[in-house]
Amino acid sequence: MRWKRQKQPSPTLRGQDKMSKIAIIAGTRPELIKLAPVVRALDILFGKENVTFYCTGQHRKLLDQAVDSLNIHVDVDFKLMTNTQSSADIHKRVLTVLEKEFAQNRPEILIVQGDTASAFAGAMSGFLLNIPVVHVEAGLRTHDLTNPWPEEGLRQMIARITSLHLAPTDQAKDNLVKEGIHSDTIHVVGNPGIDSLVLARQEPNAQFLLKPVKGGTKEKLILITMHRREALDGDLDQFCVELAKTIKQHSDNRFVWPLHPNPKVRETVRRHFPEGSKHLNLQLVEPLPYQEMITMLDYADLVISDSGGMQEEAPYCGVPIIVVRDVTERPEIIDLGLGCLIGSQAKNLSEAVTNHLSVRPQSSATEKWQKIQGHGKAADRVAEHIVNFVNQNQKNAYKHNKHRHKTA
Numbered sequence: 001m002r003w004k005r006q007k008q009p010s011p012t013l014r015g016q017d018k019m020s021k022i023a024i025i026a027g028t029r030p031e032l033i034k035l036a037p038v039v040r041a042l043d044i045l046f047g048k049e050n051v052t053f054y055c056t057g058q059h060r061k062l063l064d065q066a067v068d069s070l071n072i073h074v075d076v077d078f079k080l081m082t083n084t085q086s087s088a089d090i091h092k093r094v095l096t097v098l099e100k101e102f103a104q105n106r107p108e109i110l111i112v113q114g115d116t117a118s119a120f121a122g123a124m125s126g127f128l129l130n131i132p133v134v135h136v137e138a139g140l141r142t143h144d145l146t147n148p149w150p151e152e153g154l155r156q157m158i159a160r161i162t163s164l165h166l167a168p169t170d171q172a173k174d175n176l177v178k179e180g181i182h183s184d185t186i187h188v189v190g191n192p193g194i195d196s197l198v199l200a201r202q203e204p205n206a207q208f209l210l211k212p213v214k215g216g217t218k219e220k221l222i223l224i225t226m227h228r229r230e231a232l233d234g235d236l237d238q239f240c241v242e243l244a245k246t247i248k249q250h251s252d253n254r255f256v257w258p259l260h261p262n263p264k265v266r267e268t269v270r271r272h273f274p275e276g277s278k279h280l281n282l283q284l285v286e287p288l289p290y291q292e293m294i295t296m297l298d299y300a301d302l303v304i305s306d307s308g309g310m311q312e313e314a315p316y317c318g319v320p321i322i323v324v325r326d327v328t329e330r331p332e333i334i335d336l337g338l339g340c341l342i343g344s345q346a347k348n349l350s351e352a353v354t355n356h357l358s359v360r361p362q363s364s365a366t367e368k369w370q371k372i373q374g375h376g377k378a379a380d381r382v383a384e385h386i387v388n389f390v391n392q393n394q395k396n397a398y399k400h401n402k403h404r405h406k407t408a
């Protein structure tokens with residue numbers, strides 16, 4: 001996927017005395033996928049030289065794969081990941097490097113996305129240095145601090161220290177208002193991750209799909225991703241038990257599972273499906289480059305997943321999703337009949353697969369979800385609100401300075 005980072009600022013900003021410096025922080029694959037279109041839109045409005053895309057390197061391999069696949073340029077990569085990193089450790093190191101960086105290159109605003117350690121520590125560094133924080137994907141909630149863990153807690157804490165909340169949906173905005181966030185500071189913008197998806201669908205990469213597994217022509221393709229941390233103490237084990245039954249009962253269909261690199265995920269999965277064992281209709285593969293993943297998704301008949309992004313992307317492509325969790329922060333997809341929640345123990349997985357393979361989601365429901373997600377134009381809305389926010393901040397600062405000079 002190709003996009004250019006342009007140098008000329010738009011007319012919207014030409015009247016300004018000084019060009020604003022914008023910092024954007026990402027640390028993981030999904031943040032990169034969702035922020036790449038935002039970086040591109042901000043480059044156009046503010047000029048590339050005023051937009052710095054920082055990468056903490058919280059997740060190395062998946063992040064590098066996404067950088068390549070999205071062809072996005074990272075300006076500063078802190079390369080923080082270690083093999084033994086704990087959650088506290090990564091938070092501490094992100095805070096430390098950003099404090100040092102911003103002491104030298106202070107941005108006017110700082111943008112974070114979602115609910116990762118990089119997003120939280122990034123927001124915290126802005127808060128502590130008195131730099132206004134903009135939160136993309138604000139307001140997603142399960143209201144259960146253990147699920148997803150630690151993401152739900154991180155999202156809620158980011159909201160407390162954010163100045164501009166860019167919510168993907170009306171529901172997300174309502175969640176924030178109920179938490180006492182002033183509605184003037186919240187804007188519903190859709191999901192910029194879908195902008196990346198729309199672009200990826202324009203250049204399908206079907207390499208992986210061309211490799212036949214069984215030679216069957218009527219087989220349906222079921223795509224699996226599973227990696228939630230709260231599932232690693234038992235639920236993932238139970239999921240594998242249910243999956244083993246399911247692939248047997250659906251032996252005419254093909255199941256493909258790109259395995260997350262987390263060693264705990266791999267070790268659990270390999271205990272149930274050892275390398276070299278004959279599960280002819282289950283393929284365990286390496287994580288797919290983003291573009292191949294989206295092509296695969298477009299070909300898929302069903303998705304089974306605990307991922308946040310997959311809950312947005314599958315329904316967008318009209319592919320039903322079985323969500324292997326107890327709660328979801330994207331209840332709209334269940335309400336619209338685009339998927340179901342079967343619980344983190346995946347009881348009745350096989351039955352759910354049968355049901356979803358026999359009925360496709362209604363196209364009117366898919367269209368509603370596509371509209372909610374912003375039709376691939378969310379990044380422009382994000383950028384527009386950021387321009388207004390920056391302009392407003394500069395006006396306020398000007399008034400404040402004038403007042404100070406008068407009273408001095």
Ligand SMILES: CC(=O)N[C@H]1[C@@H](OP(=O)(O)OP(=O)(O)OC[C@H]2O[C@@H](n3ccc(=O)[nH]c3=O)[C@H](O)[C@@H]2O)O[C@H](CO)[C@@H](O)[C@@H]1O
Nearest residue numbers: 030031113114115116148258287288289290293307308309
């Ligand atoms: C439960 C939850 O909501 N979790 C959060 C989590 O992401 P989330 O749970 O979405 O994280 P994942 O690691 O599942 O990433 C999903 C993304 O990776 C892509 N993919 C997946 C497998 C593969 O082999 N190749 C590939 O490219 C998918 O197409 C999707 O775009 O952090 C995100 C970033 O802050 C947030 O937006 C989400 O809210």
